[in-house]
Amino acid sequence: MMSTQHTQEASPAPEARTPLPRVSAEAPFTAVIFGASGDLTRRKLVPGLYALYRDGFLPDRFTIVGVARRELDDQAFRNQMAEAIREHSRIEVTEDTLATFLGRIRYHVSHLDEPESYRALNEKLNDTSVYPANRLFFLAVKPELMSPVVQGLETGSLLYPIRDARWSRVVVEKPFGRDLASAVALNRRLLARLDESQVYRIDHYLGKETVQNMLSFRFANTIFEPLFNQHFVDHVQITVSETVGMESGRGGYFDDSGVVRDMVQNHLLQLLCLVGMEPPSELTARSIHDQKVQLLRSVVPFTPDRIVRDAVRGQYQSGLLDGEPVPGYREEDRVDPDSDTAAYCALRMEIGNWRWSGVPFYLRTGKRLARRVSEIAVQFKTPPLQLFQTVECDGDVCDLTRAKPNVLVFRLQPDEGISLQVSAKRPAMQLMVENVRMHFGYQDTWHKSLPEAYERLLLDVMRGDATLFTRSDEVEAMWSIVDPILHAWEGHRKAYPIAGYAPGSWGPAEADALLQRDGRAWRNPGAPG
């Protein structure tokens, strides 16, 4: 194992490193949050803005406006946000910075389906002594309200034309549409009034430090990239497993969406892009998005036959998780007792391009699994071990082929880091090859907590950098991949049975069979390396 000591020889101790140049947002702005009474605003957006403010990333002048239906005044909303920050902040909350931050917050009562509300909002925002002219609209609303809000922004004259000296940007939360057709329609609506560069489609996975590191790791090192192809890689496994179920009323949203819309169409396919895409010509939003779209378009389509063979859907049953009884999916709060919405999904994907043809990509994600882990594991081909089999051995240790292939694991969360499994001779008088792990851990190397995904993404919107957001053709390419699966599972339920699995397991047996058929097995991501 590569020890922490070795890692520190290679790079200076944290206190000795040259500080990075600041990348704060310079231009004053007004951030308008539609859906201000929602969970996302409380858990992520406002605590994220507070952290950016406290750490000096925001300009001197900014105002945050919460917009929702409930009748509240500014002070009542501030009190709610103070509570949310205290409860959810990643950083320590100091009362003086909190008080000045809260002073920047306002509230606006609005019925999101009434055009008049948007005109009133525009009138309010036109007072630039309180509301700086640049406008950021964050759409943290239910999917069915997306279009009415975009329409309202238009009819209320809240948006500036692209050539205006003042900027207006619209941030759209996921889910972006419900299927390909609705995503296309939503893109059309947005792009009728806005330029692509004004629209920021969020996938919070892209804001995670370790996910961003995929590009640096692949393209800033000489030793890995030449091996990332069909000549050396046996297969790739992408796992995003969660232990949570349908707590806090999430069942209502989830049962209507299912795991493919909730996790695969966005987070897992983004991870697929990052591990599979070609190197961009430059690190600009355009160049990176171009490469992602190329990769997505090379995915071999899921035909009905392939869905039967290569896609598994599952639901957790009731049972024990960490010794505590938990309900089965169908018994969860706000879930239809006859639901056959998938809470788990495993896919065998193929990418039909020169780099990856013949290399399966296995993706899996689900709720109530054995542990919360997100990782990408690139398993290389098994080397010819004949060499070792011919070595003579004495005594009872004659198994010389315990070596497993090299596996490069990107651990995205928790215990963020990268490890490489290699074969080495076990110390002994005879030749025995064993697996050892070389490891780089973020915590060991940089000794600091990683920023929250939303902090990075919000700052990027203010700075006008769309690299970590999803472009319109990208989001449509993603929907094109999963649409046939949704169509099959939701339109022909009987033909695609849903498999049960025990809470705290790694998913249904059918998902194991998906790999066994190819002579492979899922990794156990509980064991690092």
Ligand code: BG6
């Ligand atoms: C969200 C999904 O996008 O991602 C949730 O809607 C899921 O269902 C969450 O739990 C997982 O995010 P993270 O950052 O905890 O891995």
